[in-house]
Amino acid sequence: MDVERFAMLVGERLRRPRRNERRSRGERLADALASLVRSGDLLAETRLPSERALGAALGMSRGTVASALDQLAADGLVERRHGSGTYVRPVAAVDPPPPPGSGPDGAPDTGTGPGADPHTGSASRRDPSADTPEPIFSRWIREGTVVVDLAKSVVPDASLLPRLDLTVEDLLDVHPADGYGLLGETRLRELLAEHPAPPGYGPDRVLVVAGAQQALHLTADTLLAPGDRVLVEQVTYPGLLAAVERFGGVPVIVPGDRYGWSPDAFAEAVERHRPAFAFTMPVHNPTGAVAADRRVRALASVAREADTLLVEDRSLADLVLTDGPPPPVPSAAAYAPDHTVCLGSLSKTMWGGLRVGWIAAHEPVFARFVQAKRRTDLATSALDQRLAVALLADPGAAGRRDAWRRDLRVRRDHLADLLAGQLPEWSWSLPAGGMSLWVRLPGADGEAFADTARRHGVAVSPGAVFGPPGGTAAADRIRLSFGWPEPVLAEGVEMLATAWAEHRSRR
Ligand SMILES: Cc1ncc(COP(=O)(O)O)c(C=O)c1O
Numbered sequence: 001m002d003v004e005r006f007a008m009l010v011g012e013r014l015r016r017p018r019r020n021e022r023r024s025r026g027e028r029l030a031d032a033l034a035s036l037v038r039s040g041d042l043l044a045e046t047r048l049p050s051e052r053a054l055g056a057a058l059g060m061s062r063g064t065v066a067s068a069l070d071q072l073a074a075d076g077l078v079e080r081r082h083g084s085g086t087y088v089r090p091v092a093a094v095d096p097p098p099p100p101g102s103g104p105d106g107a108p109d110t111g112t113g114p115g116a117d118p119h120t121g122s123a124s125r126r127d128p129s130a131d132t133p134e135p136i137f138s139r140w141i142r143e144g145t146v147v148v149d150l151a152k153s154v155v156p157d158a159s160l161l162p163r164l165d166l167t168v169e170d171l172l173d174v175h176p177a178d179g180y181g182l183l184g185e186t187r188l189r190e191l192l193a194e195h196p197a198p199p200g201y202g203p204d205r206v207l208v209v210a211g212a213q214q215a216l217h218l219t220a221d222t223l224l225a226p227g228d229r230v231l232v233e234q235v236t237y238p239g240l241l242a243a244v245e246r247f248g249g250v251p252v253i254v255p256g257d258r259y260g261w262s263p264d265a266f267a268e269a270v271e272r273h274r275p276a277f278a279f280t281m282p283v284h285n286p287t288g289a290v291a292a293d294r295r296v297r298a299l300a301s302v303a304r305e306a307d308t309l310l311v312e313d314r315s316l317a318d319l320v321l322t323d324g325p326p327p328p329v330p331s332a333a334a335y336a337p338d339h340t341v342c343l344g345s346l347s348k349t350m351w352g353g354l355r356v357g358w359i360a361a362h363e364p365v366f367a368r369f370v371q372a373k374r375r376t377d378l379a380t381s382a383l384d385q386r387l388a389v390a391l392l393a394d395p396g397a398a399g400r401r402d403a404w405r406r407d408l409r410v411r412r413d414h415l416a417d418l419l420a421g422q423l424p425e426w427s428w429s430l431p432a433g434g435m436s437l438w439v440r441l442p443g444a445d446g447e448a449f450a451d452t453a454r455r456h457g458v459a460v461s462p463g464a465v466f467g468p469p470g471g472t473a474a475a476d477r478i479r480l481s482f483g484w485p486e487p488v489l490a491e492g493v494e495m496l497a498t499a500w501a502e503h504r505s506r507r
Pocket residue numbers: 153210211212213214237239281285313315316344345346347352356357
């Protein structure tokens with residue numbers, strides 16, 4: 001990590017000495033460093049700057065820094081690796097131990113065995129997943145208090161949902177009655193096949209899943225063996241990258257223009273990389289670009305001829321922000337049905353809290369997805385599905401979707417106006433769809449600015465998370481959600497303007 005940025009983060013946490021303060025400088029420095037690690041602001045495996053460099057940046061002696069780092073190592077917060085440096089340990093691995101008897105099934109923890117912590121002598125209650133932290137999600141959506149959250153492109157609350165005349169008994173009236181319908185409730189699959197799944201899929205080719213993020217995980221689980229390649233755009237959806245990473249796939253960037261891949265570039269990449277699948281979004285997150293039918297048809301024909309699969313994420317496909325009725329968003333399924341898998345959810349048109357998504361595919365791929373669903377969680381919550389049936393079957397559903405699109409259009413324009421007025425150096429193209437602006441910051445690193453913005457109370461998504469690790473295509477970008485009501489956007493932009501002034505003054 002860059003020493004100046006690190007010293008700044010530490011400096012913010014370094015308490016001034018109180019009168020009659022007994023704690024030494026080294027101890028106060030250790031406190032500040034510990035708070036930085038525990039807050040999760042430093043990712044596991046982050047290499048800290050050298051003692052010498054940190055001492056120089058903080059105006060402290062090397063010995064003071066060394067004693068603080070030794071203290072942190074003794075507390076299990078960092079690891080000193082001989083000849084290599086000091087590294088942050090996973091937060092979950094350094095949480096204070098739970099009280100005795102609170103282990104699985106209330107079994108007391110004996111504090112011995114292979115997981116015993118070398119520093120405390122007690123078993124380190126490691127969350128097994130702490131050894132494989134999800135770098136993409138933890139860099140993208142960070143925990144902690146912010147006043148305005150422009151990082152998450154979500155429906156802010158459940159107010160888009162109508163009042164339903166439903167009793168608990170109605171919700172419990174599920175089929176099959178045991179609640180374990182593997183494919184999902186028949187009525188829900190019928191409704192999803194009508195919309196939002198694109199034409200061409202009967203209900204028997206629609207699988208209900210727990211949101212589009214689960215659909216992406218099932219995609220990676222079904223289609224990838226470790227080392228398999230996945231073609232992605234230079235800027236793509238982080239949730240897909242996380243799923244590919246989780247199942248050992250290797251994302252390969254295929255450059256394109258703002259409307260996606262040219263058929264030639266795509267054909268060449270398929271030929272060269274023989275991917276397990278190629279990932280597309282007809283309404284793109286984060287750029288908001290809407291795919292043209294001509295392109296989609298050409299890519300579908302390449303996929304068919306080269307016998308490769310297109311995975312089409314249609315999560316935002318209902319959010320084309322035209323004034324009047326939106327044009328249908330094209331699908332490769334219309335041109336290469338046997339070489340396309342479509343997926344999406346109700347999260348962006350109804351509410352993310354429903355956790356209802358869908359996957360549509362033809363055989364034999366469909367059966368493989370069903371098996372992946374079975375081994376993942378057996379079935380999607382039957383209660384969520386009952387609610388989704390009532391919401392989709394409600395006669396006002398299409399009208400409410402249109403009203404939401406109109407609201408989003410107004411909010412998009414409002415955010416763009418606010419930015420143009422208060423942050424004239426920033427640039428973006430007004431997106432034709434989606435829920436966010438993809439903003440370029442002149443001469444600044446999006447990740448560093450996201451940190452500054454967060455300290456001012458506003459969260460933004462750094463551009464770098466929208467590409468495979470190491471990719472630099474979007475390092476100077478941030479994504480700002482415009483899903484929020486206008487007063488929230490106004491407050492957020494004010495904070496962004498203050499944060500930007502501070503950020504620039506430091507450069
Ligand atoms: C393109 C895309 N795919 C998947 C998801 C995950 O959505 P869900 O809430 O349905 O899991 C999102 C949410 O932002 C998205 O934008």
